[in-house]
Amino acid sequence: EIVMTQSPATLSVSPGERATLSCRASQSITNLAWYQQKFGQAPRLLIYGASTRATGIPARFSGSGSGTEFTLTISSLQSEDFAVYYCQQYNNWPRTFGQGTRLEIK
């Protein structure tokens, strides 16, 4: 099983600033997705293929990385961006998720 590790667990950032979230895989992968989850809601797909934005996702969200190290960057935080973010690998079965990064208002 591929273990996904996200850091930091909590990130405090001010609105308008940039946020950088990390995701590390226990072995090299090429297929990675990022999701946003707000309280009481289902996760929403942001990024697939490590860097392709899903339909309707604003351009301030970008994904990068390869191998075992991946990054989700939110260029200028809006109030609606404060949520929990998860990465997921879909290279191998079983599909696995990171434990999440909580993005909170500083």
Next chain:
Amino acid sequence: QVQLQESGPGLVKPSETLSLNCSVSGYFISNGYYWGWIRQSPGKGLEWIGSIYVSGNTYYNPSLKSRVTISVDTSKNQFSLKLTSLTAADTAVYYCARANGHCDSSTCYNWFDPWGQGALVTVSS
């Protein structure tokens, strides 16, 4: 657009079997795609349970495989989850989702989108 909706009991007793359905609207399951179940325990992260294709081909999480069955009913345009021998550790919000992506000759590569709103299942006597 594609929408998914979970349905099932909110409270189940320990040792019993959980049965959940996921109704799909805006897309005919018979047209393809994998469809999956994911759960989230209170205050914890996401755990993939399993996925099924319209042909009936399934993949299960090894940690749950002995207790899980996922099936599809194209006549009702829905797919279902059965989880047996429940314990308190199975208390979670259960989500269904469409698994988008692509397949090659050996396997498939799928992310999840869209998701249903989730169904809270509590295991308690």
